[in-house]
Amino acid sequence: MSAVWDAYAAAQGAITGLGLADWILPTLLVLLAAAAISWVFRALVIAIAGATWRPMLKSMPLTASFGLLVVLLYAIVAIFAPLIAPFGEREIVGGEYLPWDSTHLLGTDNLGRDMLSRLIYGAQNTVGIAFATTFLGFVIGAVPGLIAATLGGWVDQGLSRLVDILMAIPPLIFALLLLTIFGTSILNMVLVIALIEATRVYRLARAVAGGIVVMDYIEAARLRGEGLWRLIAVEILPNTAAPLVAEFGLRFCFTILLISALSFLGLGIQPPTADWGSMVRDNATLITFGDVTPLLPAAAVALLTVSVNFIVDWMLHRASGLKE
């Protein structure tokens, strides 16, 4: 139990204000190391990038570089999870709540499964499902949003009021309700969350496109006799892309949180599939003993959220055309 003891002692040190050397210095060191790694990563990316991307990458702040690096690492971990994980996702490898040691780097969980392996598989499940859900939400949200803005009139009224009705129900309760009706499966969860996210995406796409459709070049395209599809795909979508991509990053984070929340409540990704949200719930007992292990999945969600937002900030900055 030495790790628990150390953490406990450190926590106590921080609380009594004597933990300067224990907490502030390591934190600074971690931040410095992150900055250094981001800097190296940016230099590396610039070196291998083609001429078209290079000017854009050179303007990339360190935060965005850090975000890109983290997202890339998550992607690698998720894709190659079976190769990286030391044990199987559902394999019971030892006693319950084993401490951190050389075989089980992060100990074991409430059923004696390897924590590190489950964290790695969790990246696959949580991030993969969240990505698919967000993507689906964008397709079923942005397309009607753009159509409503372009056509206006009754189409706009009808779609917008429908979305208003859906948005009037609190999202978590709405999700619980729908999942109770249709049953808990990963497919149902993806569809339900995508629908909820789509209402938000619809509002954004419609609002942004609303500013574009009044432009003279849209009028010129209409007068040329262009069809609806061409108007949206060529004239409107490229000009709304920047805020939509930025929103994608934010929505992606909200989706992870919503999936984690549902899993925590037992309606999300079902055991024994590894999922960061349910991993926190399953091992929550350990928190009482001052062990940080159950918080690691939460930290994984937090790190990804922060990283995605770093990238989003940079994109928003670029899209708004702001100069320093």
Place this chain on the structure above:
Amino acid sequence: MTEPLLSIRDLYLEGASDGVWTPIIKGVSLDLQRGEVLGLIGESGAGKSTLGLAAMGYVRGGCRITGGTITFDGEDLTKASEATRRALRGRRIAYVAQSAAASFNPAHKLIEQYAEVPADLMGRPRAEVEADAKTLYDRMRLPDPENIGFRYPHQVSGGQLQRAMTAMAMAARPDLIIFDEPTTALDVTTQIEVLAAIRDIVEQFGTAAIYITHDLAVVAQMADRIKVLLRGDEVEEADTRTMLATPQEDYTKSLWAVRSHARPAQPAPPDGATPVLAMENVTAAYGRAVVLHDVTIRLHAGRTVAVVGESGSGKSTAARVLTGLLPPSQGEVLFRGQALPPSYKSRSKDQLRQVQMIYQSADTALNPKSRIREIVGRPAQFYGDLRGEALTQRIRALMEMIELDPDQYLDRLPGELSGGQKQRIGIARALAAEPTVIICDEVTSALDQLVAEEILKLLDRLQAELGLAYFFITHDLATVRAVADEVVVMQQGRVVEAGEKAAMFQPPHHPYTELLLSSVPEMDPDWLSSLLAARAAEAG
């Protein structure tokens, strides 16, 4: 000679774009005596607004002063603390911006905003300040000076707002006022009133002023001296009369010459000829607001009809009816004698092709995410069904027509072109459809004079080569003189006078046409005074 009120010596100023500092003002000096009005003139990008703001010791974000001094009443503003500079602004130096509508806070009444400097900052009694405001509103010839201050900015007209802003600048009786294009956004008839009011009040209080504009005729009325700027450099400076009579530099001479451009009108079409495009007895409305009343305009092949009027006259609405964007409630649009469907949605591809449009602001008329190749090529591809090599050839031919090098420009985005070049791309897009009629909606009003003249010459040449007919909407009578064969004058949704150009510029005129014609500023520095005298005599 007494100590000048404002003295700028060898001012250098830089602006940053994408982290690179580029010079905006390159060593300009100026002196301004008390009570003197200096006109700053130049094209966009000449640095005249930046210089005007620098005279207040103010530098826009992303810019910095790199050399020189700005001495106001003995104090060097480049070295003074920000607090000192702030204490001067509004009290001793005031600023009147181009767009009063954008400069007033829409949530507060005019007089509240007027009182900010004298009452809130200088601590004068509120009642005294309000009484003073009413006096100034009266001097600025605002209607109902007693009560107009208690209205909100949206409740008064643009010209009145501009005068209210000048009154506000006068509130603290400053030593210096910077006028930054105060009448550029106004109609000619309104412009006269504002110009006269500004000139009177500056004279009455002996205020020194810097008057920034791109319009030579306006500056000739207002300034004692004129300084010409070009890309951050001084071209020349002289007394107004000397400058107008004998400009020294080539650049100044070219500015002076622009207004003389005109092409001879074409002979009138034979009686009974079928107009190529016509609107017959059209009445049109937005919701319940009727904006066109029984308007008939006919356009014959190869000719130019100039539709003139002030904002709100319905001239742009006429274009929307012609293109089918606004179906008329009565009357019809005829193409070669055949009625066109009222809405563009029911017009055939060929009917749409025949009538093309060029817009006022090339910035919003071109999709910022499309390459020039795509913008110019799309109509050719869409209407002419051109593909591959044939399409490329057509695009290149179009670029040659508008005098832009295809190799250099085809793969650029609109943002990488200058204003004049963008307008040329707008023309190329219209030409790509091989139309019979092009509707030109204020195509030159957003451009500098020299660039505008180039565009007009290009349109002239294309008309001669391709036999196009132009429906030319403008508020600028100099442009009408330059391009029109036939003139239609509109006021409040009605055609008040129409006829051949030669006849229209000869008396007798309809009273409104007369008002419009006489309101166009002339280069003569005595023009405004004599016009006001003549109008006063008529009224009296």
